[in-house]
Amino acid sequence: MNLKKNIAVSDSGFIFNPDTGESFTANPIGLEILGLLKEGLDFEAVRKKILEKYKTDKDTVEKDYHDFINMLNQFSLIEHEG
């Protein structure tokens, strides 16, 4: 599960899918996770980074991460293998 390679993510939170012409915005944490996904980090690594930086807990990050991935999936921003 990876973010599609051609998805453009700007520093200001603007996301563009050239396949469909659709644009999105994300909040700073969303943007940060997108950046980490682009770097190829897996869930455990993303969670570690978030826990280092923010006042939260493992369970919350896990729940919210998967919810976020589901949103990315729904918006067809995820590349499925095979």
Added chain:
Amino acid sequence: MEKLRYERPIIRKLESAMPNKFGSRTELLPKTHIDGVAVKELIDNYGSPLFVISEQTIRETFQAEKKAFTTRYPKVQFAWSYKTNYLNAVCNVFHQEGSWAEVVSGFEYEKALKNGVSGKKIIFNGPDKTEADLRKAIANDSLIHIDHLDELYTIIELAGDMKLKPRVAIRVNMDIGVYPMWDRFGFNYENGQAWDALNKIMRSDKLELVGLHTHIGTFMLTAQAYGTAAYKLADLALGVQKKYKHKIKYIDMGGGFTSNNTLKGAYLPGADTNPGFEDYAEAITSALINSDFEPGDLPLLILETGRALIDDAGYLLGSVITNKRLSDGRRNTIIDVGVNILFTAFWYEHKVTPAQEFTHYAEDTVLYGPLCMNIDVIRENVSLPLMNKGDHFVIHSVGAYNMTQWMQFITLRPKVIMIGTDGEAHLIRDNESLESITSHERMPDHLKKFEL
């Protein structure tokens, strides 16, 4: 390095269609304090959920309404509508401001007496006054507003029996051009019922007809409807004066004024569109002054406004239980405030504001209460800043009807705090406990034991 405040990640598709006519998010700043007391501190000290009432707001709102009427009309009296919020501390703020009591049951009547209101300054409304209630009200020389003929006959009988002349008014219902017409209470103006009742009172010679009362509806969005009602009551009063040479001492316009709440289905926020005290005052006083009363002989104007005086002084604080998604992808947030304590969620789109800092990101959210019941919906669709589990929020304008119509259902009712004009938080109603509920129950002997 101190860690940053966490916010759940969101991504939103940008739409280039027409702007949403219902607008975007409305919450721009968190509501961290109420009258200088921190919301977090209140919840830490008194629990969540928690009702909070601002004494300062009650007094300011009362003074605003009083000013609107007294600058337009020479004789005005307010009577606090007990059913709207009969917590004793709340009632006493209004009594300190000079309000009489307006009650609609024997229970409320007793409450007013116990609060120290003189019987002469209690207005007794409502369709269900028992004979015992009426005896007490007659003995105390209270103002009895008659709702139906059976009550009238009972009062005439009691007056003879007690050898007292009760002070009475009749409640009048009428067509004021607003749907639905509230014609279930009192006597109708147009079809002659009101005159029939007035004739019976005047000819009995056992009652003192002191007033005329109406209460045209609730959350009235048209101030002019009150003008029509005042005109019709003035017409009746002048008719009685002409026919019986008897002066009606007061005209009671009841209540039904709006608060800042937004009715369900309204296009625009109530705070921007609902009439204000000035609008109601202008409609009512203009109708009375323009009627045929002699300028120096206007009747006393009584107002029983409840909601408009207390709603905006009440807050309900709560906490987020969890964030979820519905099957269609919509965000839903479950909070610890349910419709059992926020009855008015059935009527209004209550304003909900997070109680801690938030970013400018928001999500369309369904706000559910904690009850295991499908009806437990606080907001069907609200654009809310992102809140985490355990975060606090403030629901605004909950002072009217919730602390009287709340139900002990599934959960126990919470504490009520009043932030006094001294800036201190005062506990004015304790939370319920298991004991406070089960102490009313009785167990038959044969049901005391069981084996599983």
